[in-house]
Amino acid sequence: MKKPIIATASLAGCFGCHMSFLDIDERILDLVELVHWGKSPINDIKTFEQDCDIALIEGGCCNDEHIHTLRDFRKHCRILVAVGECAIMGGLPAMRNNIPIQECLEEAYLNTPSTAQANPERILPNDAELPALLDKVYPCHEIVKMDYFLPGCPPRADLIYGALTALVTGQEAELPYEVIKFD
């Protein structure tokens, strides 16, 4: 049987979910037996060389590039898994959702103790190369259809491993009480 191909992405996240994935420790060797790796920050492959079967998405969407990336993943992957609170509900970045964007930018670039002195001309980042911030931080499923959700900040390594091997081997994921936690 052809081995399924796994891809991963980090959007508006802190990479903690990827780190938790790596916390599966030596079981990663079992996984290597079962799957091929496609585009992922773990192997630094940057483009889709071929379509993938399963993609793990960490983080929600806080700028236009995240939206673009997420849509690209939807196009090239069969199953999209939202990994972690940020992907599922916006998480920490979504705490800005009730603060006007102008206020966020001014706080970050003009008013904090570390930037007040360092930015005497009071410049807000405005290069055309930079992704444009969205009005709000959006959970992934509000942008594209997501197929599975693994909650936690980050999700327990056992949850990620259990869900992934279940998807790859076509079995039911075992989700004991301790592995589903929101923190």
Place this chain on the structure above:
Amino acid sequence: MSETIATASETITLTIDGQEIQAKAGQTILQAAQKNGIYIPTLCALHATKENGLKTDIAPGTCRICTVKVNGRTMAACTTPVAQDFIVENDTEELNDLRKTIVELLFVEGNHFCPSCEKSGSCDLQALAYRYQMLSPRFRYAFSSREVNAESPKLLFDRNRCILCRRCVLAITTEDGKQLFGFTKRGDKSGIIMDEELVKNISEEQAQQAMHICPVGAIIRKEKGFDTPFGQRKYDHNPIGSETVCTTCNGEKS
């Protein structure tokens, strides 16, 4: 048993999920269930225990998580008194899905960012989400704009997490019966307000009690935080409801 044995006319027989149980006239379905070790989920109703300092059970009937079917009709178990021959459905797929839906609505309606919440691990709403395996709410997040009141020296009040259950309004009072919390406005503008003057003078014990009474992390006592390590919090190991009723009083009011 210290209680007086009920006369036949005071004893009521009903069934919950096919199990025949005895209850006393005047008890609610919830109280009868708890007395018999049957779990019905609650968010607003609270059984009086030494630990929570309540003198009597409270049942504001605001959350509807305790919804059961009584002779085929949905009712709140915490506000419906028992009656002879009631046939109550409780732990069914249909009702548990309804309860899961209520939990999901509460999650999207407020702003529940559990990783930064001090109540995480001991929160009844979160524990119900675990119990019903909510991986992601099926509704859109409202990202409602809610205020945090951090003015008081002893309490932090975070409206983002308030589920408007009314427990604090009923349970937290001064010695002479003045309420520290109250309801304000209506509909989607409803909210809880604190009596700032009274809350300013709250004792450490009462601050702790207020945090304990609130089923979620809307009331947090200040100057002390995250003092229960992971692994020792209320719902770290066992789902909410896996312990039956209060064992000291066996569900019986003193």
